[in-house]
Amino acid sequence: MNLSIFFEPLSEEVFATLNKPRTLGSYISRFVSKFPDWRTADIAILGINETRGRYTDEDNEADHIHHQSAARLVRKKLYSLNKGAGRCQLVDLGNLRPGITLEDTHLRLKEIVEVLISHNTIPVIIGGSHDLEYGQYMGYEHLERVVNMVTVDSSVDMTEDTEAAPNRKQLRQILMHEPNYLFSLSQIGYQSYFVEPEVMATFEKMHFESFRVGEVHRSVQEMEPVVRVADLLTFDISAIRHQDAPGYEPANPFGLTGEEACQLCWYAGLNDNLTSLGIYEYNPALDERKLTAMTVATMIWYFIEGFYHRKNETDFSGRHFTKYAVAFADDNPDRMIFYKSRSSEKWWLEVEPLSPEKGSRVVPCSYEDYLQATKGEVPNRWILTQARIG
Structure with a gap:
């Protein structure tokens, strides 16, 4: 063109x-x-x-x-x-x-x-x-x-x-x-x-x-x-x-x-x-x-x-990421998955959909979101993303 x-x-x-x-x-x-x-x-x-x-x-x-x-x-x-x-x-x-x-x-x-x-x-x-x-x-x-x-x-x-x-x-x-x-x-x-x-x-x-x-x-x-x-x-x-x-x-x-x-x-x-x-x-x-x-x-x-400082951090299954699974209270079988880049130390959060036919979505988050989850609280970013996924 x-x-x-x-x-x-x-x-x-x-x-x-x-x-x-x-x-x-x-x-x-x-x-x-x-x-x-x-x-x-x-x-x-x-x-x-x-x-x-x-x-x-x-x-x-x-x-x-x-x-x-x-x-x-x-x-x-x-x-x-x-x-x-x-x-x-x-x-x-x-x-x-x-x-x-x-x-x-x-x-x-x-x-x-x-x-x-x-x-x-x-x-x-x-x-x-x-x-x-x-x-x-x-x-x-x-x-x-x-x-x-x-x-x-x-x-x-x-x-x-x-x-x-x-x-x-x-x-x-x-x-x-x-x-x-x-x-x-x-x-x-x-x-x-x-x-x-x-x-x-x-x-x-x-x-x-x-x-x-x-x-x-x-x-x-x-x-x-x-x-x-x-x-x-x-x-x-x-x-x-x-x-x-x-x-x-x-x-x-x-x-x-x-x-x-x-x-x-x-x-x-x-x-x-x-x-x-x-x-x-x-x-x-x-x-x-x-x-x-x-x-x-x-x-x-x-x-x-x-x-020009981009890291191309998009493959969360690779060895460049550490995966964290945060469990909630004993009576709650759910857990929340986080990913942390070993290079940039940035965090991502995996959000499960409400509907089983839809796939999960990995979204950027902060360390504060991770700390909130470890205290048994659901981060607002997780709630909003799940609501949009449906």
Whole structure:
């Protein structure tokens, strides 16, 4: 497939000063005059200057113009960062041409994501509005299997208000999409005063996980197994506090720190199953000193580094794992099976289905889940997963 027809080439003069030895800029093959060979790349960067999802039909079209350089500013910061110690096979495909309508852009993104992940190339999307995650999600439809999604956001974009802007209701689109291939959805970093109670009730009814920003502050390490379950991860910049990323609106003094955001992206990079990352809602018009561009660039840097530290820990029957069987009280014949990697020391939990005709499922967990089981308590992660399996 000729992907180049979907993309606008980059201006070489913008990056001419960034090709210093050891910087990422000198290792990334980018679309300037010749489209890069994305089939041999591990990761493909692409920008999308699409912001119509931030507005309702009543908003002025002129308001849509000021976000056009978001991906370019992130690239300038990212290219100037020093490369890590490992190998580096990256391409920059340029900016995806928006469709005539917002829905056209979603479908175009779907097609790009589908092609890239089919060739084992991970798309890293530097986007406009967060509704673009719907297109990112649709790119998994061809797999004909269930997928797991994690979104990092200060709110839960699942409002029932039909008049709301598209970037406030794309999760509802995802849940209603046919065919339905979403197995789990986890929300990290939400702030309760931004979320309608009905939305959280729907989340709980569907057995999805959600974590307030305070829970991330308390232990960002406990978010690692949450991120490790994801096939795709999306990140709304509004989840980060204004001090570390001022380039979004409305301004919010609370949220994740830039360091926590980078930590989550590092976990995403390490995740053997994750095949796409989208970072959305950066508005450069509000980023006077380009601090947000630097924050986003550093997040992507950590994702790339994490990717090149993957362990390929997927065969739990192999000698690289230690198996633990936790028995419950004497009158309860059940037991819970855990796996621990001898290399990374990460934990997994085997969940038995309620229906005997369905197979068990091994899901990421934490050491805390194991300790909870040894005390005779059933981890919440086990309960939610079994409820989704049926």
